[in-house]
Amino acid sequence: MSIFRRKKSFTEMSDVNLVISSLGGDRDAFCQIVSRYQNLLCSLAYSSVGDVKYSEDIAQETFIEAWKSLDSLKEPAKLKSWLCGILRFKVSRYRRKENTQPIKNASEFEEHNVEENHFQPMDDLAIREQEQNLLWKTLDQMDDTYREPLILFYREQQSVERVAAELDLSLDTTKxxxxxxRKLLKRAMISFVEDTLSKSKPGVDFTASVLSAISLLSPPAKAALLGTSAAKGGSMFKISSILVVLASLSGVVSSYFGVKAALSQSRTTREKKQVILYVSAFFISVIVYVIANIVLKRFALLSADNIYLYSLAxxxxxxxxxxxxxxxFYRMFKQIILVRMQERILNPSAFHRQSDQKDSSLREYKSKIKLFGAPLFHFQFGNPEDNYKPAYAWVAGGSKAYGLLFAWGGLAVAPISVGIVSFGIVTxxxxxIGLIGIGTVGIGLVGMGASAIAYKAYGSFSALGWESALSNGFSIANDAAIGPIAHANLTNNKEAAEIINLAFVGQSHQWFLAFIAVIIIIPAVWHSYKVQQRMK
Incomplete structure (x- = not known):
């Protein structure tokens, strides 16, 4: 699929959505921005410098600068005025540079591209240059207030409505x-001006030039500061989405140490194969989930007609x-107990160590100090077996762990809990699943993760929220949603950003995610070490 065929899918997108997609590194979305505003910027530049070639150079520089600093755009709804601001700065710099040149364009005639001379006779070049000079001498006598609308009028198919929209003027003022x-133009020059300006309109080659230039540049380096606009939602995900994923995928680190612990707990080849089987199944489920979300997002952005179907999917x-x-998890837990029971009968010699005896003190640690009847600590290090009882304490760890304060394990239930499946306040x-649910899928009052289902949902791939949803993919909510594919009463605007409370999220989000990564990794490393030490 060619660049320009793919670009058609963005033609119906708002400036806000195009900015958010561009912030994610989508050059096709940025090219739609170029196509949408190239005529305006080239016209304003020409109105200021009076040279078609230099005006297009300045406009191209403007778009390239915009690509590099798109993360500084605080309010994407004001994209047009932001681009015009960059353009006027570059025009001002061009004029200052021009004033230092004693003879303007003194060497231009000698520096014409050889290929251009090959296709265009020297006489034609000279005539064209004279025409441009004559055109500008006429236009230069006019004030910018009248020159800019006039130039746009003949470049925008003589549409008063389009000129008014481009310059943010009322229809009456534009007329x-x-x-x-028109009255300021000399009568003898009107037909010449109309014809020359219509031929000077930038075309597809202009867009291609900008695309070629930005293809060598990295996407915007970092997200814009969080604030009150929709772009700040897209910008936030340049940092916070990475941290959410890292916090979620710190589970991969936890899983690595969990696998080491499980292999240390295993005593037979069959038990080791069982560990590898279930760990592989968990990882395959994650891989399928990630690939499916990436593919669905891609299709949704390319096919606006089926966007609701892809969102449901x-x-x-x-x-x-x-x-x-x-x-x-249910199958794994049941199978571990069943296989251990069978292996004790079929391979009794594999369980001769002291740590393999069911009543061995090496299989768990329970503190003697209690608080309100519950041990301070209870950690289990051996495989669960028949008549298994979950770890229970203020701080608990095991295959199943119930903590009055903190729990870590396969199934963890506590105010602060970390596990394959976890329930609590902060999970x-x-x-x-909790008041604050974080994970590959975070479910709760506030949900964060690769996907989130919550009253306030913040996800990398998708967010399904009752009140609000913020995502770098599918965002679905009742009241407010921000994301490339957003469904809600308010989407990708200032009001949606205020409901989502981006400022607060930006101030607290990163520290919170760092804390999450710590409470995932430290227990996993400690537990793995203790299992190997006690059960080796």
Missing amino acids: QRLSRG SQLIVLAFILSNFYL VGSIG
């Missing part, structure tokens, strides 16, 4: 300025991931 502008993928994780896991 008055055009009328005055994204939520079905999340649901399938949740159910598969519940099922895998972290593959599936985190």
Whole structure:
């Protein structure tokens, strides 16, 4: 699919959505911005410098500068005025540079491109240059107030409505300025001006030039500061989405140490194969989930007609991931107990160590100090077996762990809990369910993760919120949503940003995610070390 065929999918998108997509590194979205505003910027530049070639050079520099500093755009709804501001700065710099040149364009004639001379006779070049000079001498006598609308009028198919929209003027004001502008033109030059300006309009080659230039540059370096605009939602994900994913995928680090611990707990080849089987199943479910979300987002951006279908599919993928994780954990826990029971009968010699005896003190640690009847600490290090009882304490860790303060394990239930499946106030896991749920899927009053389902949902791939949703993919909510594919009463605007409370999220989000990463990794490393030490 060619660049320009792909670009058609962006033609119906708002400036806000185009900015958010561009912030994610989508050059096709930025090219739609170029196509949308190239005529305006080239016309304003020409109105200021009086040279078609230099005006297009300045406009191209403006778009390239915009690509490099797009993350500094605080309010994407004001994209047009922001671009015009960059343009006027570059025009001002051009004029200052021009004033230092004693003879303007003294060497231009000698520096014409050889290929251009090959296709265009010297006489034609000279005539064209004379025409441009004559055109500018006529236009230069006019004030910018009248010159800019007039230039745009003949470059925008002589549409008063389009001129008014481009310059943010009322229809009556535009008509008055055009009328005055025409009167200021000499009668003998009107037909010449109309013909010359219509031929000087930038075309597809201009867009291609900008695309070629930005293809060598990196996407905007970092997200804009969080504030009160929709672009700040897209910008925030340049940093916070990465941190959410890192916090969620710190579970990968946890899983690595969990696998080491599980292999240390295993005593037979069959048990080791079982560990590898279920770990592989969990990872495959994650890989399928990630690939499916990336593909759905891509299709949704390319096919506006089916965007609701793809949004529904994204939520079905999340649901399938949740159910598969519940099922895998349930099966894994049951199989571990069953296989250990069978292996004790079939391979009794594999369980001769003291740590393999069911009543061995090496299999767990429970503190003697209690608070309100519950031990301060209870950690389990051996495989669960028949008549298994979950770890229970203020701070608990095991295959199943119930903590009055903190719990870590396969299934963790506590005010602060970390596990494959976790329940509590602040929960972290593959599936985190709580007031603040964080994980590959975070579910709760506030949900954060690769996907989120919550009253206020913040997701990398998708966010399904009752009040609000913020995502770098699918954002679905009742009141407010921000994202490339957003569904809500308010989407990608200032009001939506205020409901989502981006400023507060920006101030607290990163520190919170750092804390999450710590409480995931430290228990996993400690538990793995202790298992190897006690059960080796």
